[in-house]
Amino acid sequence: MITFSGVHKWFKQLHVLNDINLHVTPGEVLVVCGPSGSGKSTLIRTINQLEPINQGSLVVDGMDLSDKKIDINKLRAEVGFVFQQFNLYPHLSVIGNITLAPIKIRNTPKKEAEEQAMQLLTRVGLAEKRDAYPSQLSGGQQQRVAIARGLAMRPKIMLFDEPTSALDPEMIGEVLQVMQDLAKTGITMVVVTHEMGFAREVADRVVFMADGVILEEAAPEDFFLRPQHERSRQFLRQLLTPMQAECS
Amino acid sequence: MLNYQFDWSIITSGKYFDWLVAGLITTLKLSAISIVLAFVLGLVIAVMRMAHNKPVRWFAHAYLEFFRNTPLLVQIFFWYFGSYKILPAVVNDWLVSTNFEFAAAVIALTIYTSAFIAEDIRSGILSIPKEQMEASRSAGFSYLRSMQYIILPQAVRITIPPLVNQFLNLAKNSSLAMTIGVMEMTYQARQVESYTFKGFEAFTAATVVYLVLSILITTLVNTYNEKVLNLHKAA
Ligand SMILES: Nc1ncnc2c1ncn2[C@@H]1O[C@H](COP(=O)(O)OP(=O)(O)O)[C@@H](O)[C@H]1O
Numbered sequence: 106m107i108t109f110s111g112v113h114k115w116f117k118q119l120h121v122l123n124d125i126n127l128h129v130t131p132g133e134v135l136v137v138c139g140p141s142g143s144g145k146s147t148l149i150r151t152i153n154q155l156e157p158i159n160q161g162s163l164v165v166d167g168m169d170l171s172d173k174k175i176d177i178n179k180l181r182a183e184v185g186f187v188f189q190q191f192n193l194y195p196h197l198s199v200i201g202n203i204t205l206a207p208i209k210i211r212n213t214p215k216k217e218a219e220e221q222a223m224q225l226l227t228r229v230g231l232a233e234k235r236d237a238y239p240s241q242l243s244g245g246q247q248q249r250v251a252i253a254r255g256l257a258m259r260p261k262i263m264l265f266d267e268p269t270s271a272l273d274p275e276m277i278g279e280v281l282q283v284m285q286d287l288a289k290t291g292i293t294m295v296v297v298t299h300e301m302g303f304a305r306e307v308a309d310r311v312v313f314m315a316d317g318v319i320l321e322e323a324a325p326e327d328f329f330l331r332p333q334h335e336r337s338r339q340f341l342r343q344l345l346t347p348m349q350a351e352c353s
Numbered sequence: 354m355l356n357y358q359f360d361w362s363i364i365t366s367g368k369y370f371d372w373l374v375a376g377l378i379t380t381l382k383l384s385a386i387s388i389v390l391a392f393v394l395g396l397v398i399a400v401m402r403m404a405h406n407k408p409v410r411w412f413a414h415a416y417l418e419f420f421r422n423t424p425l426l427v428q429i430f431f432w433y434f435g436s437y438k439i440l441p442a443v444v445n446d447w448l449v450s451t452n453f454e455f456a457a458a459v460i461a462l463t464i465y466t467s468a469f470i471a472e473d474i475r476s477g478i479l480s481i482p483k484e485q486m487e488a489s490r491s492a493g494f495s496y497l498r499s500m501q502y503i504i505l506p507q508a509v510r511i512t513i514p515p516l517v518n519q520f521l522n523l524a525k526n527s528s529l530a531m532t533i534g535v536m537e538m539t540y541q542a543r544q545v546e547s548y549t550f551k552g553f554e555a556f557t558a559a560t561v562v563y564l565v566l567s568i569l570i571t572t573l574v575n576t577y578n579e580k581v582l583n584l585h586k587a588a
């Protein structure tokens with residue numbers, strides 16, 4: 106579904122992605138973690154070409170992103186993206202946010218698009234918010250609307266870039282629950298997150314990145330119980346210690 | 354001056370009243386048409402000014418500098434006398450048979466004002482967080498479609514106060530159209546004055562008309578603005 110082969114990317118001098126080789130199979134849920142600044146956002150943003158790559162090859166849903174002739178807008182319509190800061194359209198209502206792309210890009214009739222949007226809103230538990238504006242919603246609600254907005258295009262792939270990092274702790278659960286339900290539907294998911302509980306329960310595979318390099322790639326139980334790399338062990342220690350202190 | 358006999362009846366009834374009303378209607382038409390066109394053209398130039406394509410960007414930049422920095426009166430004369438010289442005879446004959454003064458005034462006011470509007474809208478666009486463009490691009494919208502559905506609606510909303518100013522300027526500037534013979538408000542007031550020597554009354558009428566027009570524009574835009582903005586204000 107997604108294949109990175111020898112992918113490199115630079116921001117000027119900064120080597121943000123260094124020889125990335127990664128294959129995501131259809132229906133797989135892949136969690137990407139690693140310290141801040143390690144290139145996780147850049148990695149996930151190359152998948153829908155929000156960031157173009159400089160070297161190597163990246164094939165997404167059969168489309169070679171280094172091929173200038175592909176219709177990038179068509180690919181992006183097949184790939185949902187959920188941002189850390191939600192990025193809902195503030196001038197549109199919840200239903201307007203969800204139906205805009207289906208109506209304007211897929212030419213779905215308005216009524217049909219709204220029916221479909223209501224199904225999605227019900228799924229994320231926000232049916233009663235259809236006419237609210239983003240500024241009237243909590244962070245957790247906004248993020249759930251953002252997920253519904255992404256799903257409205259019936260994507261084959263959903264990308265999440267730290268979807269719960271901007272949320273108050275009490276709202277993280279509701280968003281993770283929606284993502285967990287989504288994972289069961291068989292959609293391909295790439296999730297950048299530090300929510301290790303989610304990774305353990307939902308992920309098929311965990312990728313650990315540091316300094317633009319994939320250091321480790323393992324099944325969740327292996328990654329958490331037998332991290333191979335010193336950097337991973339360090340990362341997990343740092344992540345788990347304050348969290349356990351907070352939870353207990 | 355102390356012996357001046359005020360005679361308001363001259364302008365409140367009869368032939369001269371009709372002239373003033375005709376002038377008012379022409380001013381309204383001239384302003385309304387030019388405001389709509391200037392707004393649309395301003396949006397287009399603002400987007401061109403921010404295009405990735407360099408020639409497009411430079412063209413928009415030159416357009417802005419040129420039309421903002423030359424006097425409106427010269428631009429009105431240019432379109433009226435100048436374009437007349439460079440157009441083919443057939444087109445000219447057709448133009449003369451239509452209301453060419455009015456068309457030239459619309460063109461001049463539209464282009465002149467669009468340059469100011471484009472700059473205002475551009476700063477509006479720049480103030481929209483770049484994440485909005487990222488969100489719409491990743492949904493599959495092209496750059497221009499993203500502008501159309503996501504960026505411009507937000508940019509225009511925060512640009513409303515300066516836009517109102519530009520609309521008011523346009524309505525007031527429309528009086529310059531009298532110099533090429535457009536029979537708008539100021540032209541008609543001048544006519545009434547030269548026929549009746551009642552300049553005070555005639556120009557008072559014109560002043561009131563411009564004042565009311567300004568208030569009307571401000572109210573219209575603000576009402577629209579409040580209706581729209583209230584919808585997505587924080588609860
Ligand atoms: N648009 C950009 N221009 C220049 N440097 C960038 C840009 N985006 C990210 N970077 C840099 O690239 C590195 C990786 O960033 P990022 O992919 O956001 O890491 P992560 O998501 O893992 O925190 C960081 O050092 C960051 O400062």
Ligand SMILES: [Mg+2]
Nearest residue numbers: 145146147267
């Ligand atoms: Mg990041």
